[in-house]
Amino acid sequence: MAQYSCVSGSVGLITLKNPPVNALSAAVRHGIVDTVKRALSEPKVKSVVICGQNGIFCGGADIREFASDMSGPPLVPMIHAIEAANKPVVAAIEGSALGGGLELALGCHYRIAHSKAKLGLPEVTLGLLPAAGGTQRLPRLIGVPAALNLITTGRHVTAAEALQLGVVDQVTDQNTVDAAVKFALSVAGQSLDARRISTYPCPRPSDLDALFDGVMQKVRQSARGAIAPVACVQAVRAAATLPYTQGMEREKELMATLFTSGQARALQYCFFAQRAVGRWSMPSGARWDTSKPRPVHKAAVIGLGTMGRGIAVALAQTGLSVVAVETQEKQLMEAKQAVSGMLERGAKRRGVAPALDGISYSGNIQAVADADLVIEAVFEDMTLKEKIFQQLSAVCKPGTFLCTNTSALDVDHLASQTRNPELVVGMHFFAPAHVMKLLEVVYGTRSSPQAVATAMQLGKKMGKVSVAVGNCRGFVGNRMLKPYLEQAFFLLEEGATPELVDRALEEFGFAMGVFRVSDLSGLDVGWKVRKGDGLAEPEMATGQSARIRQGRRYSPLGDLLCEQGRYGQKTGQGWYQYDKPGGRVARSDPWLHSFLEEYRARHGLVARRIDQQEVLERCLYVLINEGFHILEDGIAAGPEDIDVIYVFGYGWPRHRGGPMFYASMVGLAKVLERLEHYHQAHPDVPYMQPCNLLRRLVASGSPPIQRWREVIKKLHSQL
Numbered sequence: 001m002a003q004y005s006c007v008s009g010s011v012g013l014i015t016l017k018n019p020p021v022n023a024l025s026a027a028v029r030h031g032i033v034d035t036v037k038r039a040l041s042e043p044k045v046k047s048v049v050i051c052g053q054n055g056i057f058c059g060g061a062d063i064r065e066f067a068s069d070m071s072g073p074p075l076v077p078m079i080h081a082i083e084a085a086n087k088p089v090v091a092a093i094e095g096s097a098l099g100g101g102l103e104l105a106l107g108c109h110y111r112i113a114h115s116k117a118k119l120g121l122p123e124v125t126l127g128l129l130p131a132a133g134g135t136q137r138l139p140r141l142i143g144v145p146a147a148l149n150l151i152t153t154g155r156h157v158t159a160a161e162a163l164q165l166g167v168v169d170q171v172t173d174q175n176t177v178d179a180a181v182k183f184a185l186s187v188a189g190q191s192l193d194a195r196r197i198s199t200y201p202c203p204r205p206s207d208l209d210a211l212f213d214g215v216m217q218k219v220r221q222s223a224r225g226a227i228a229p230v231a232c233v234q235a236v237r238a239a240a241t242l243p244y245t246q247g248m249e250r251e252k253e254l255m256a257t258l259f260t261s262g263q264a265r266a267l268q269y270c271f272f273a274q275r276a277v278g279r280w281s282m283p284s285g286a287r288w289d290t291s292k293p294r295p296v297h298k299a300a301v302i303g304l305g306t307m308g309r310g311i312a313v314a315l316a317q318t319g320l321s322v323v324a325v326e327t328q329e330k331q332l333m334e335a336k337q338a339v340s341g342m343l344e345r346g347a348k349r350r351g352v353a354p355a356l357d358g359i360s361y362s363g364n365i366q367a368v369a370d371a372d373l374v375i376e377a378v379f380e381d382m383t384l385k386e387k388i389f390q391q392l393s394a395v396c397k398p399g400t401f402l403c404t405n406t407s408a409l410d411v412d413h414l415a416s417q418t419r420n421p422e423l424v425v426g427m428h429f430f431a432p433a434h435v436m437k438l439l440e441v442v443y444g445t446r447s448s449p450q451a452v453a454t455a456m457q458l459g460k461k462m463g464k465v466s467v468a469v470g471n472c473r474g475f476v477g478n479r480m481l482k483p484y485l486e487q488a489f490f491l492l493e494e495g496a497t498p499e500l501v502d503r504a505l506e507e508f509g510f511a512m513g514v515f516r517v518s519d520l521s522g523l524d525v526g527w528k529v530r531k532g533d534g535l536a537e538p539e540m541a542t543g544q545s546a547r548i549r550q551g552r553r554y555s556p557l558g559d560l561l562c563e564q565g566r567y568g569q570k571t572g573q574g575w576y577q578y579d580k581p582g583g584r585v586a587r588s589d590p591w592l593h594s595f596l597e598e599y600r601a602r603h604g605l606v607a608r609r610i611d612q613q614e615v616l617e618r619c620l621y622v623l624i625n626e627g628f629h630i631l632e633d634g635i636a637a638g639p640e641d642i643d644v645i646y647v648f649g650y651g652w653p654r655h656r657g658g659p660m661f662y663a664s665m666v667g668l669a670k671v672l673e674r675l676e677h678y679h680q681a682h683p684d685v686p687y688m689q690p691c692n693l694l695r696r697l698v699a700s701g702s703p704p705i706q707r708w709r710e711v712i713k714k715l716h717s718q719l
């Protein structure tokens with residue numbers, strides 16, 4: 001709703017009230033329409049201020065309403081009526097003015113922002129465009145290039161940048177509403193002719209076609225199939241080329257196609273999923289709102305390889321005091337230099353001083369004795385990790401949380417090496433750890449809720465999207481990745497090429513296909529894991545047994561490449577060839593194609609034509625099937641957790657909502673039918689056997705994803 005009062009004798013003050021972000025729900029829109037009418041009709045009122053309660057102007061349209069019948073006064077005429085008012089209307093912007101919130105402010109005649117406010121038109125991130133006049137008013141106000149940048153990226157700008165761009169008229173450090181009221185008093189009675197943005201001519205850049213072609217090309221390249229950024233460019237082009245009313249028609253038309261699109265649904269789902277994972281729970285019943293984190297002032301990192309360095313940087317950047325330990329002297333020296341460089345570059349980018357003094361280095365594990373939390377980040381070697389956890393348990397002060405950055409190993413086993421297993425959790429970062437947003441917080445059977453709460457809070461402080469998951473081999477992300485990678489190898493055996501598989505996945509929206517990612521991260525990483533699992537034994541690589549290991553189909557292709565020293569980019573050869581070791585540009589490799597032909601001939605395999613549809617179905621549906629197993633096993637609390645992990649950690653295209661959301665969009669019955677089909681064709685691939693939970697969901701009428709938790713709960717209660 002909106003509250004009305006008259007202040008300072010002649011200013012009508014309208015306060016938006018819809019906690020927590022004053023979203024423009026139907027009730028708020030009704031409130032605005034009514035209070036604006038009242039302010040304009042009261043003779044004593046000479047000017048109007050619109051503000052939001054609790055220090056936030058407005059977070060935009062109410063996203064939850066998009067899924068239902070939109071009733072109540074529409075935004076466009078409401079904002080138009082404000083702009084057309086014959087009394088000056090001033091927006092007092094505190095906190096955020098985003099989306100429809102900023103569009104409302106653009107309808108006002110003046111905008112005054114607090115210095116800490118953030119402004120933006122983030123609709124594109126929700127699969128939409130600013131359809132309350134934003135695409136038509138903003139270019140008229142700040143010019144086409146700047147408007148294109150804000151609207152196609154959805155980025156939030158600071159008040160200082162907004163002032164520089166001309167989005168706001170004044171920035172204040174004082175009470176914004178008081179400043180706006182004072183300003184409103186000063187402009188009462190003045191002409192508004194020059195203050196109605198919709199009447200401004202849109203500045204027309206001389207190189208209009210070149211400008212729009214360039215932006216469109218950039219947007220298409222980075223958006224990888226996302227439709228909203230393209231529509232945003234088209235809408236701004238309408239502002240630059242058409243009169244305002246026709247531009248508004250075009251904005252409406254483009255919005256209509258986006259509004260009901262699957263991409264908009266996926267992106268809005270992601271918005272809420274990202275927030276839902278913060279409300280974590282454990283099978284014991286412990287929850288985010290009943291578990292109190294302990295403050296962490298001093299953190300330590302053990303092992304300064306690539307992961308450890310990134311984690312140390314991320315910790316130092318949050319302002320913590322960090323102890324970085326590496327027992328190998330040469331590695332320690334190199335790490336010191338590398339970490340300082342990373343901190344300096346990061347600080348330069350963010351325009352702050354580097355937190356170089358926040359980190360101390362040591363070659364001795366004793367140095368972590370007074371840390372509140374330690375993150376072990378040594379090689380994926382259980383024997384080494386066991387030893388470190390034993391040492392940590394002896395060295396650290398009582399109550400220190402002991403975390404492991406393992407990407408797959410057993411957290412319970414590591415906890416059993418310590419005197420206080422309740423203090424042990426996994427903190428699985430993704431490389432590069434100071435850049436990637438995802439953090440899997442892995443609770444073991446004995447992890448205390450406080451340990452989980454502390455790791456989750458620390459993740460949040462580090463700017464990560466943290467997801468609490470249970471303990472199993474590979475946790476959520478890597479466990480699902482295994483069948484996906486395996487299918488990619490099988491497809492090569494059956495006749496596909498790395499190029500074909502990667503193209504299918506990249507056209508689906510992944511930034512990189514599976515083979516290009518494998519070349520980037522190093523083929524030897526998976527080889528080492530397979531060797532550890534007793535799968536990649538060289539003597540097994542001949543004869544029939546080469547393709548059946550541990551009773552199931554196995555492809556030794558990756559192992560064979562590693563045996564040839566083809567580790568990917570770092571050696572200049574992998575699934576592709578590169579111009580030199582460390583080269584980045586993947587080129588098709590004739591050697592690899594001959595190698596695949598020879599391999600097939602050796603194993604009596606006849607190459608067949610494989611299309612992109614089969615690549616997608618086989619790679620993605622086995623990954624999704626494993627996701628259902630993860631839900632069934634209670635390793636992830638809900639589909640949102642899995643989807644957030646895949647979007648933030650594995651490059652799953654956000655506009656497809658994550659694997660479980662994608663399955664719900666494809667239709668669970670279809671996913672089930674295709675898995676059954678492929679399982680029949682490949683009975684030696686157990687991953688293809690459809691999960692019981694998937695069958696259950698289909699049998700219960702394929703409920704929407706928001707209702708899967710009920711089915712899972714029922715399933716668990718019956719076990």
Ligand SMILES: CC(C)(COP(=O)(O)OP(=O)(O)OC[C@H]1O[C@@H](n2cnc3c(N)ncnc32)[C@H](O)[C@@H]1OP(=O)(O)O)[C@@H](O)C(=O)NCCC(=O)NCCSC(=O)/C=C/CCCCCCCCCCCCC(=O)O
Nearest residue numbers: 023059060061062063064098099100122131132256259275
């Ligand atoms: C920065 C924030 C505002 C605050 O951040 P923070 O303090 O960290 O808090 P959060 O945890 O993020 O959020 C707190 C809770 O609030 C919920 N929330 C936040 N914003 C919204 C919102 N806009 N709507 C609903 N709920 C919101 C959030 O989910 C949290 O609750 P919970 O934990 O999930 O329970 C930050 O929140 C933020 O960034 N918010 C989003 C800002 C944003 O993206 N705004 C843009 C919204 S879209 C918009 O404004 C669009 C405008 C134009 C619309 C025009 C409509 C016309 C419709 C025409 C249709 C025509 C089609 C016809 C088709 C046909 O023919 O049928």
